[in-house]
Amino acid sequence: MVPTVDTVRYQFIVSALVMHQKPVLLVGPVGTGKTSIAQSVLQSLDANKWTLLTVNMSAQTSSSNVQNIIESRVEKRTKGVYVPAGGKHLLTFMDDLNMPAKDAFGSQPPLELLRLWIDYGFWYDRQNQSSKYVKDMFIMAAMGPPGGGRTAISGRFQSRFNLINMTFPSESQIKRIFGTMMSQKLQDFEEEVKPVGDIITQATVELYNAVTQRFLPTPAKIHYLFNLRDISKVFQGMLRAHRDLHDTKHSMTKLWVHECFRY
Numbered sequence: 001m002v003p004t005v006d007t008v009r010y011q012f013i014v015s016a017l018v019m020h021q022k023p024v025l026l027v028g029p030v031g032t033g034k035t036s037i038a039q040s041v042l043q044s045l046d047a048n049k050w051t052l053l054t055v056n057m058s059a060q061t062s063s064s065n066v067q068n069i070i071e072s073r074v075e076k077r078t079k080g081v082y083v084p085a086g087g088k089h090l091l092t093f094m095d096d097l098n099m100p101a102k103d104a105f106g107s108q109p110p111l112e113l114l115r116l117w118i119d120y121g122f123w124y125d126r127q128n129q130s131s132k133y134v135k136d137m138f139i140m141a142a143m144g145p146p147g148g149g150r151t152a153i154s155g156r157f158q159s160r161f162n163l164i165n166m167t168f169p170s171e172s173q174i175k176r177i178f179g180t181m182m183s184q185k186l187q188d189f190e191e192e193v194k195p196v197g198d199i200i201t202q203a204t205v206e207l208y209n210a211v212t213q214r215f216l217p218t219p220a221k222i223h224y225l226f227n228l229r230d231i232s233k234v235f236q237g238m239l240r241a242h243r244d245l246h247d248t249k250h251s252m253t254k255l256w257v258h259e260c261f262r263y
Contacts, residue, residue: 055093057097211226
């Protein structure tokens with residue numbers, strides 16, 4: 001991940017909250033780097049003290065799914081008390097937190113289960129209804145704004161988290177992120193090709209801006225939704241360029257046009 005002013009800020013704040021074991025919720029549009037920030041923080045933790053668990057939520061995720069996944073990573077200490085294996089702390093990262101479907105009563109059972117645990121430190125055994133206290137666990141989550149299958153989570157559940165809103169990067173930051181990637185890639189290429197990196201980055205950003213202004217979502221074309229991932233897909237293809245096959249400006253330009261047409 002290419003560091004920018006915003007990503008360094010987000011990473012510092014999230015790391016500080018995690019180290020003090022305060023629940024964190026990252027919110028922002030698709031492609032703003034929520035999962036990337038979370039993963040970089042997870043990877044920076046001491047493996048001797050932390051056990052990591054990632055749960056990808058979906059519309060089909062049920063409360064029993066979440067409970068079973070977490071319980072598979074803890075062990076019984078005393079009657080009704082469960083702790084992570086090896087005497088470590090368990091950090092559970094919930095991605096796409098607001099994806100679970102609502103039930104007939106308008107609540108999201110997986111999230112209500114988590115709220116019960118955050119408030120009281122336990123949930124119930126599904127066989128005999130006894131309390132099961134889960135100790136030394138900590139939750140970090142990420143989600144996008146409501147819409148497109150994502151629902152609005154309840155205010156009661158949201159209030160349990162330290163909420164960090166991640167905004168879409170500015171144009172200058174986008175150019176810096178992808179321009180840095182292209183410059184590093186082209187270091188081993190012919191001298192003629194090296195300056196093309198900045199030009200391709202500028203052209204891609206201008207093309208993205210033109211597409212988002214021209215192709216607006218309508219009831220008939222609801223799929224006209226564009227985000228940072230659409231730009232990154234173009235550069236994923238560009239970063240696969242081989243110096244022996246793309247040794248001129250013309251060949252690099254043809255590759256860029258090809259990648260843009262693919263998406």
